[in-house]
Amino acid sequence: MGQMVRLAGAVLAVMLTVAGFADAGESRAQRVALPVVKIEKGAACVAPTEEMRRDHSEMLLHQRERTVHQGLREPRFSLKNCVDCHASRETGSVLGKEGFCSSCHSYAAVSIDCFECHTPLRQSGAAVVSR
Amino acid sequence: MNPERREFLGWGVAAAAGAALAPGLRLIELVQARSPQEAASALQRWGLLIDITKCADCEVCVTACREENGWTGQGRTATDPQWIRKVNLRDKRTGYAQTLPLMCQHCEHPPCVDVCPTGASFKRDDGIVLVDKHICIGCRYCVMACPYGARSFVHETVSGQKADVPRGKGTVESCTLCVHRVDRGETPACVEACNRDGGKAMVFGDLNDSSAEIHHRLRTEPSSQVRPDLALNTGVRYQGL
Numbered sequence: 001m002g003q004m005v006r007l008a009g010a011v012l013a014v015m016l017t018v019a020g021f022a023d024a025g026e027s028r029a030q031r032v033a034l035p036v037v038k039i040e041k042g043a044a045c046v047a048p049t050e051e052m053r054r055d056h057s058e059m060l061l062h063q064r065e066r067t068v069h070q071g072l073r074e075p076r077f078s079l080k081n082c083v084d085c086h087a088s089r090e091t092g093s094v095l096g097k098e099g100f101c102s103s104c105h106s107y108a109a110v111s112i113d114c115f116e117c118h119t120p121l122r123q124s125g126a127a128v129v130s131r
Numbered sequence: 132m133n134p135e136r137r138e139f140l141g142w143g144v145a146a147a148a149g150a151a152l153a154p155g156l157r158l159i160e161l162v163q164a165r166s167p168q169e170a171a172s173a174l175q176r177w178g179l180l181i182d183i184t185k186c187a188d189c190e191v192c193v194t195a196c197r198e199e200n201g202w203t204g205q206g207r208t209a210t211d212p213q214w215i216r217k218v219n220l221r222d223k224r225t226g227y228a229q230t231l232p233l234m235c236q237h238c239e240h241p242p243c244v245d246v247c248p249t250g251a252s253f254k255r256d257d258g259i260v261l262v263d264k265h266i267c268i269g270c271r272y273c274v275m276a277c278p279y280g281a282r283s284f285v286h287e288t289v290s291g292q293k294a295d296v297p298r299g300k301g302t303v304e305s306c307t308l309c310v311h312r313v314d315r316g317e318t319p320a321c322v323e324a325c326n327r328d329g330g331k332a333m334v335f336g337d338l339n340d341s342s343a344e345i346h347h348r349l350r351t352e353p354s355s356q357v358r359p360d361l362a363l364n365t366g367v368r369y370q371g372l
Contacts, residue, residue, distance in 0.1 A: 071171035117299030
């Protein structure tokens with residue numbers, strides 16, 4: 001019985017090592033497409049890139065409360081403005097294979113619910129970005 | 132202190148207070164379009180006045196609402212969303228027929244807000260009753276609570292939404308009094324369309340603003356609420372009902 005447990009342990013250890021090698025470096029990049037970050041419009045976003053990458057969901061969450069409940073439609077953190085700048089030039093959308101939102105979110109495996117209700121398409125007319 | 136002297140001092144204090152308040156200060160602010168940085172305020176209460184005697188036998192308001200807010204039916208009347216509808220009334224004895232548009236009445240004491248378990252159904256400070264679809268769980272208590280049948284549930288996946296009017300499956304929705312237009316200082320789409328192509332039966336305005344047409348007409352002409360017995364103090368009023 002003790003021998004069998006030891007054998008099973010060894011097999012498991014080998015399997016884990018092999019899995020670890022397979023997961024490293026190049027092969028991971030091949031399995032999961034790296035996100036495509038194409039900035040289509042505008043020189044700078046409403047906050048520094050690092051802050052935007054980490055906190056954009058917080059900004060949107062905060063803004064949605066202000067807009068829906070208080071009627072404050074400030075352009076700075078409005079989702080409409082995000083889409084107007086970041087929608088792809090070809091498809092006019094932030095979703096799709098190389099969409100600004102969807103490519104990062106599929107890489108990070110984080111589901112994105114905004115566009116269940118909001119339109120992912122850019123509206124005609126220039127976007128206003130104010131810092 | 133004798134009475135004359137007391138009266139004289141009283142007048143002096145009143146004059147001083149008047150002089151202190153007068154320059155550039157109004158106790159009640161005039162109503163105008165808000166800037167995007169200014170929150171909706173309880174100084175205003177938006178409302179509608181609909182004169183049924185002028186309401187033509189058309190669907191201009193319904194079509195305009197549908198186009199503005201992007202709610203389209205799939206031809207399934209039981210489950211299609213409906214923000215505004217035309218109701219036809221007929222007196223059984225005399226045969227006298229009337230038609231009127233019915234939508235969310237934007238009550239001061241909305242039953243839909245009372246029953247909402249998540250706080251998604253709420254009344255904005257300026258009296259507009261809305262659904263915060265971010266926190267709506269689709270339980271439809273509000274649909275049952277509304278005495279006007281104004282709310283509908285989105286049963287099917289939605290695509291092609293308007294940028295200002297997000298809509299999605301699994302949430303409840305109703306007339307927003309075109310809140311995105313009101314915030315820009317415009318009138319609701321139904322009112323604009325009725326005054327352009329319809330019977331010019333609808334007036335939109337601030338019920339608290341004594342200089343507004345709606346305020347003047349409600350003060351000087353007879354009007355009524357639908358189901359006044361419920362004491363909901365609706366923001367939408369009717370004439371000729």
